[in-house]
Amino acid sequence: MNRLTVDPIACRAHGLCAEILPELITVDEWGYPVVRGETVPETLLAEARRAAAACPALALRLRKTL
Template identity: 90%
Template sequence: MNRLTVDPIACRAHGLCADVLPELITVDEWGYPIVRGGKVPEPLLAEARRAAAACPALALRLRKAE
């Protein structure tokens, strides 16, 4: 299983991650991402990779869950 995490210090609230992966990411009133659950279901893995790659601040990370 893979997990999405956000580095809150690096994040600049561009919101691209929520545009690419609305099934798992919403944004708060200031535009910062909120990752629901963190664990990425297998069917959404490709979208999660795209969301992490689309982050201009490199704040969204996809990692193997332990």
């Protein structure tokens, strides 16, 4: 299983992650990402990887969980 996490200190609210993966990420009223759900479904894994790679602040991380 995989999980998306956001480093709130590193995040600069660019919003690219929410544009790439709106199924799992929304933005709050200040533009910071809010990740929905505990795990990333297999059907969205490729988009989750793209979203993490696209983060200019490297604040979004995709981590493998046990």
